[in-house]
Amino acid sequence: MxxxxxxxxxxxxxxxxxxxxxxxxxxxxxxxxxxxxxxxxxxxxxxxxxxxxxxxxxxxxVGREPEINALLRDLAIVADGGASFRFVVGRYGSGKSFLLQTIRNHAMGKNFVVADADLSPERRLQGGRGQGLATYRELIGNLSTRTRPEGGALTLILDRWISGVQSEVAAAGTLPDDPRFVDEVRRRIFVVVDQLHEMVHGFDFAKVLAAYFDAQLAGDDDTKANVVRWFRGEYRTKAEARADLGVSVTIGDDDWYDYIKLLACFLRKAGYEGLVVLVDELVNLYKIPNAISRQYNYEKILTMYNDTLQGRASHLGVIMSGTPQCVEDRRRGLYSYEALRSRLTQGRLGREGRVDLMAPVIRLTPxxxxxxxxxxxxxxxxxxxxxxxxxxxxxxxxxxxxxxxxxxxxxxxxxxxxxxxxxxxxxxxxxxxxxxxxxxxxxGSGALRTLANPDERDVAGPGAAAGYAEFTI
Structure with a gap:
């Protein structure tokens, strides 16, 4: 061997x-x-x-077939033009991150673009010191596709979009050596761009996309790099963005989610099925010491949740994962925000040992x-x-x-x-x-008779230990 x-x-x-x-x-x-x-x-x-x-x-x-199938149904909804939002809840080490990575691979295989990020003290959904923007930057930096699964696919996506339009024009009979070729490509590019104008921040988003196309035609690598920099949220001031790209807005802490929705719609028009956003380690929101800061972050989750379920977002799937404690604790967790608690709490029938995998919260069993x-x-x-x-x-x-x-x-x-x-x-x-x-x-040495880290105890829901009490073949 x-x-x-x-x-x-x-x-x-x-x-x-x-x-x-x-x-x-x-x-x-x-x-x-x-x-x-x-x-x-x-x-x-x-x-x-x-x-x-x-x-x-x-x-x-191994296992997790029902959970995987439930999330795959969400991908089908996103591909059809809808949106979805799910929470995956389980104890430390129960397989939350494993499930998210599995869905990530499935999504890329089905021609979705996937963006994933782990929350941390420096990366939140909302913050007064750029923590929300830091999460957006992490998501954009981790954009992944089937051909670029390791991340960093933003430039590839933009180039593939333009190349795809050029191929469509050539297939329609207008060849690259035809004087009308560039004008026809430009016309089709602006058809896509114009469809984004009606969305929040859509005008500037579309203007930056058009700037990338013009730079591609002119061989202007500096402008292309500036466009990528803008999409990554790296412009600090509006004046700097206006000087480089002619747009008077930058992506910031308060509005980064609006650009995620824009990106999802653009990706669909660029030939992908949609955008899947994976956010792990929700426990870092639970750990925020300031109650007001925690509430602002929970309010951002509520906004995203409402947008996806009420039809105000399209071609966008969001999956967040955390521990039972960071979700169900009514003092500091998501349930401390009443609007979220009333939406996410289990119904009475679900507490009778039945599992509802169509509910917003998927609770992982052992x-x-x-x-x-x-x-x-x-x-x-x-x-x-x-x-x-x-x-x-x-x-x-x-x-x-x-x-x-x-x-x-x-x-x-x-x-x-x-x-x-x-x-x-x-x-x-x-x-x-x-x-x-x-x-x-x-x-027989006794090394496995006690747990190595008994202090790493997590709050688990009823029945969390089912299946662990006895093992027989």
Whole structure:
């Protein structure tokens, strides 16, 4: 196996390539996905560090089918010209960021443009010192498409738009060497631009787009760079923007969301399905010490929520994620803002153990033990392939690991997929480096009998520990 360029995954839920105790043969004829070594390295290093890998998610995705399908239905609504807004709520390490990254990949594959940002003390939705604008800049900097999944796709989008219009003109019979070609391209460009005039700030937005097209024709790279700078919200003063681009507005803390709506409409006209905005770490709004500042941020969420659900935005999908505490705490969380609480709180029927995945809030339930078994098996295959050894863990070993992991003190409230994955990869690392290490030896050492960070307790909703009390095969 050493020296291979790819890592082989066992197909199904209980197949292995190793010859250790309890190993079983793969199903005859089953397909074995190949994991490139570069992706396998990112997966292992990211998961061990407690973060979600940006690539390779399909190789380790387990469960969450109902949640994913619900969010995919939202993408269909956005593609049809509507808008959507969802909250994904779950404890630390429960898979919120993983779900967001999974939807990010799905959206790019369906020809959406995706913008994502993590909130922080410096990045909020509203702020008196540029925190809202900082979030906008992060979103624009992370614009991603199918052909530019790593972000930074703004220039690519603008160039693709102009190139697409030129191709349409040529396909209609007016070739580039025809004197009418430039005029026809310009006419079609301004048809798109004129359709944005009726929106808030649409006139200036359209004027900047036209300036980019003129600069493209003239080969004026400085003006193109200034247009990109304006879209990124990097102009500090209106005078500076007026001197460079002839527009008297700049994107700021108070109005950045209006430009997100404009961008979503433009992207549709530029050949994309729409714009999906992913905002993670809502807990940083919960942590704002000043109550008035928190309320301003919650008011911005309410504005975005109302816009999308009342039809004042189009081709725009917004997904925000946070912990149950930062949403449901009536003293500091979203529920402290009555207008949001009345919109987001569960109805009485939803509290009877039923799950409504069409509601604005999607609450993540724990992965079932069977799903965790499939997950650790995939990770065992990836780890063995990455480091070039025959997998030593069979199904019985994996089941034994999960049995100990999910029965330790505090598991009912603290064990999450992140905790399980971290411990499992650590065990694989030790066994990879020590040929004499065994599963029973490591599990019997008592290291997994208590949680490593008992102070990292999070507020969980009713039933959050369901499925963790017992593990049997």
């Amino acid at each position: 050493r020296g291979d360029k790819d890592v082989t995954l066992g197909a199904g839920g209980a197949t292995t390539r190793g010859g250790g105790p309890g190993a079983t043969c793969a199903t005859p004829g089953a397909a074995h996905p190949r994991v490139p070594r570069r992706i396998a390295t990112v997966i292992v290093n990211s998961l061990k560090g407690g973060v979600v890998p940006r690539i390779g998610l399909p190789y380790i995705t 992965l079932a033990p069977e799903e965790l078994l499939v997950l650790v098996e995939k990770l065992a295959d990836i780890h063995a392939g990455l480091f070039g050894y025959e997998r030593r863990l069979g199904e019985d070993d994996l089941a034994r690991f999960l049995e100990v992991e999910l029965s330790r003190v505090g598991a009912e409230t603290l064990v999450t997929p992140r905790e399980v994955i971290r411990d499992f990869i650590e065990m694989l690392d030790i066994m990879c480096q020590d040929a004499d290490a065994t599963v029973e030896g490591l599990l």
